[in-house]
Amino acid sequence: MEFEIIINNYPLKVSKGDTILTAARKNGIKIPVLCNWPELSPTGACRLCVVEIKGTPDLVPACSTPVSEGMIIQTHSLKVIKARKNLVSLLLANHPEDCLYCAQNGSCELQDIANSLNIRERYFTDKYKDQKTDRTDPSMILDMTKCILCGRCVRICKEIAKVSALEFIGRGKNMKVEPVFKKGLYYSPCIHCGKCIVACPTAAISEKSVLNQISEKIDSSDTLCSISLSPSTIAWFSANYNIKKYEDTKAFLVAALIHVGFKTVNTNSFGIEVFISEETKKVQTRLDDFKIPYIITDCPAAKTFIKNHVPDLKQFLCKIYTPQYITGTNIKKQSEANTIHTAVAPCVSLKHAAANDYLDSNSKPTCDFVISSLELDKLLRSYGISLPYANKEIASTFSAYDTSSGALFETKGGISETILRNLFAINNENQKTPKKIFDNRSDKDFMEYEFQLNNKTYKIASINGTDCLLENKEVILNSNYLFIEFRSCKHACISGCGNSLKNDFDLWKKLKKVISDYDDANHNSNVSQNQFIKGLYKENKNEDLI
Amino acid sequence: MTKLKQEIIQRLNTEPLSDKFYGLSKLNITIPHIYCEISSSSIIAGIKDSIQEIKKYFTELDIEYKLFEVSCKGAYHYQPSISIQMPGMNAISFKNVYYNEVTNLLDSVLNNMLPMNKSLILAQYFHPDLSSWSDVPDIEDLDFFRLQNRKLLKYNGIIQANSIESYLEYGGYRAFAKILNKKTPLDVCKELEKSGLRGRGGGGFKTGEKWKLALNNPSSKKYFICNADESDFSSKSGILLIESNPHMLIEGVLIGAYAINASDVIIYINNNHKLAIERLEKALEETLEYGLCGEDIFKSAINIRISIHKGLGAYVCGEETALISSIEGKRAIPKAKPPYPSEVGLFGYPTIVNNSETIFNSVLVFRDGVDNFKQSGTYLSYGTKLYTINGNADFPGIIEMDMGKTVNDILKIVSLPENYNSIKAVHLGGPTGVFIHPDNFNNQITYDNLSKGSLWFGSGSFVILNENNCIIDITKYYLDFLNKESCGKCIPCREGTQQLLEIIKRITEKPDSNIRHDSLIRFKGLLQLKEISEVMQQTSLCGLGKNAPESVLSSLEFFDEEYEDHIFEKNCKAGVCTDLKEYVIIVDACVGCGICAKRCPTDAIIGCAKTSHFIIQDKCIKCGICLDACKFDAIKVN
Amino acid sequence: MEKYLKDLKSEIDRSEILPILIDYQEKFGFLNYDFISALSERANLPAGNIYGIASFYPQFNFSPKAKYNIKLCSGISCHLKNIKELKAEIFKHTKLNSNGFSSDGKYSFEFVNCLGACAQGPVMKINDKHYINLTKMDIIKIFHELE
Ligand SMILES: Cc1cc2nc3c(=O)[nH]c(=O)nc-3n(C[C@H](O)[C@H](O)[C@H](O)COP(=O)(O)O)c2cc1C
Ligand code: FES
């Protein structure tokens, strides 16, 4: 049902059930928010979205008030703006004044709002919260002095990630966000999916940065530096620097990184493609008997989630390492002992995985450093480099023959898509591989696909999001899927917190576009066509590459 | 069992209420009857010890007697209080009967004589057919009781809280029986609407209207919740009512549940009120046994299950949405309204939350009739209201007054005339209440500001402040309370109370000598107080944040001279804000006797014997002990 | 604790958690993390949720109290009766640290909201015993007895 309301003196048509905030947004009116988050139900905690409604003496939160017929709303009257200004000033009273040194500097929502409200002095003063920074975790830092208690992280961890690693503790002035039982984050049930990093409007939750150490290693004469780029990182650079073609970006980046001082520049596509080949082999063995479920995932967060939170499914989990690990080991195997390998990943879970592999195995680390796409961008900028770069280079040996499967793999449904392509290629070598078997452009969290192979009907499923897994647990256990793809994030790797610190749907769309264009243009779109990997397998007499 | 039920139905429908009421005085008793008033506060005051002493007394002398545990009159200053009726005599009430008074008291009373210690005598319950005690006033003539309008408290001090029979004797469950027999839920709602009863929990919403909303909701499952949280601590009226008459609460919730077609009733009560919980549990057992609640009540095919949910004291838990979250097993965080609980409440079902006092009043409406109910109170605020008198009152306790009375009316009851002039202000309404200046003592206390200047009673807490109290200190006290008790969810409430508190603290503390223009900064603080208050009122999520600045604002409005005093003169007239002062030892006058160092509770004074001592200011808590201790006037206050 | 758990139902509804926590604290004097973890399994909830609920109430403590747990009422009535001096006196006798425990671990101290005897304030409670109409001399006497 539609009816009319008046916002800022203009009559607008709105539909019933909308909140004032959504109605305003649909009509291009920007109301500042700090606690609202698109995937979560409104809580009305920050009160920044307050608006004036004719007839009510108090201000009303736009995010949790539904529109009703005949409302007359002022979203930016003096009264409202004054209230917002005071609210932000109150928040800033105990907020550390270290914006310049802050991880979120420039992308901080609080900074942004304070700036747009023209707050130019510290109006109220208060002691800073005395909370220790939690550095127990190798990949994430909790600096709760910067926390403004909007509750996004708590809600996202509870409602979307279904992990509840973070929780509100205490009440009143003593309220804070903390991992359970006051032990550090490392000892909490956290799966390191990084959703909270994206959700946090300030830098209360952030990734641990290792950029300075990398710069030092590059400069040192004792070490050889190698780097591998994740395909979504390359896509990220394409999208952000407006370079149309994926391959161009790749070549620019390779050249730029060699300029910076890296001896070898590979892409993680290598590891991914090995991963795909291995898993295809595994799926091939299941073609006759696929009664018990088989869950394929490359996502370390997804693996941790199943291991710690859904123990019933643990036995069905694939045993393979992460692509990042595969790339790392192979590079280390083939290079000199003093090689320092850096992986660029779109997600904090890979940072954590690298550190954890190291902690677990006690051996030399496979990836000495893991940085995010955003960090790589910073690194390049610190060397004065921006894309497009003057030169282009071909990537080093491991990645010179990349197929587009590697990139496709990192999008939603990518695991299924690439494995199926490979499976088809292996089984009916004559038949041309059908493109886009699996509609990975669909936006559903739970997707099924049915297909014929060797006159038999098979079904696979793709599950995106930890909450989706829990919802469909019974389905997984009861229906016979050839395999199940699972990732912890709804929009797969490209939406990782290493790519953007916001819920940036537009960016993800762009990344998807870059990758699918690349895939369309590239006819090498099947793993089995990667000559280098074929060669490696031959060399290793078809033994596993990992 | 069924026979018992039949019998009760009969009783409830036929037995008329006796129209004359003589309190504890009863005809036809043959042995001494002792009535001990037991309530949570009288227990602390020592009634249990007195009871033990009484029992010992009687067993030693081997005299037959009967001991009853009755409810508390609500007069804290009389505790521990017992009443005695000797055969043929009026019942007589005694106050402050500590255990060491018991023997003497009984010695005299058992011989039909008044005790030597005349200060123990309170009053007698006058009965025309019994002989009365000479020189003992009738209890109804005591100012403390005469000036009240005790409707809910009528049977306090008389009724036995732990017995359903006692409640039935005084007309209990008749209202519910009448409703069950003759009235549809809609009738009940309409009648309540007509009575004009409004919620006593603070919101002042019309109870009848609220019930009707829920009744009209077609949902198959509904909840009726009694809000007996009372974590406000400065108001204890609801708990006193429950402790004295748990059955009346149960009757009330039964009526409420019937009126909205709810099959589940939850009584939410703070776990700190142990006695109330204990008595409620006992009462529930009895009602179940008598078939007054549970399945198929009196063959009416109506099921009402009543359960008690224990919460832990937190002020926000009183807020209805927070209360609901708490019952659901979540953190007690208020939710945004709308949707109101009457649409989406407990577990998503329509829910009515009522204050316990409201529920007690609803029983009155149906027991005595609408017209009777409307006789007390004023226009749009009918009925009576309980006030908890605290602070520098001469007669602290819980009193019941008609709505629309003035502060002066209450002060007449609880304050001696000679102390009248020293009253500086009254703080009304609990932590989110207001300060009232003596100029406004003649304004009516009612719901919302119906007429200009009328006062709002809030939780009914009534704190009397005199010249020894500092308004700013009390503002700080309440802010600190709210700051701690706020749920912490929304910014204006969490950061606002914190900021208000900081500013007020700054005013009550010694100025930082490093900051020049200190008075100016403090003065700027005053302006900020108003600004923050405005934001909090406009944008807070729940009533706590919206009303938190009331104390600040009212103190700023009426007691601005105290602020000026603190800010510019750095002086607290009441002598409470000791942090404004600085104690120093005058070197020349100090002989080094060391008395002050010995007495200092924080070891803030150092020095060798026979040499001048020194006060470490960081350790000093400004208690003033040293000032009193020094015989040489060597300590001065800056 | 194990016995307590044994007596508990194997499946716990969410709304029963707070009463159970209250009961446990009353029996054992404090909540421990193991109990919360065990409870979370029964209730099929993340331990964090239950910890969040428990920490909402300052009345819950996660470590045992000292042998003598002193509660001084800071309700409005008692506040008006100048409990500052009493507090100073108590601090003097018990030598409390900033965390509310005395250095010998014998005493712990906390402020509580109204203990329920406002007319007889100031009120103090040591373990289960109430002391009313307190003066400084009373406190000296009480601690003398406790020593
Ligand atoms: C901070 C806060 C504390 C409250 N505390 C109580 C309380 O202790 N007891 C109570 O009955 N109502 C309390 N209320 C009011 C309730 O939210 C609610 O309005 C009331 O229970 C409705 O009952 P009534 O209609 O009978 O007044 C409180 C409200 C707020 C905002
Ligand atoms: S966005 Fe509406 S309250 Fe925070």
Ligand code: FES
């Ligand atoms: S204020 Fe101390 S007992 Fe109530």
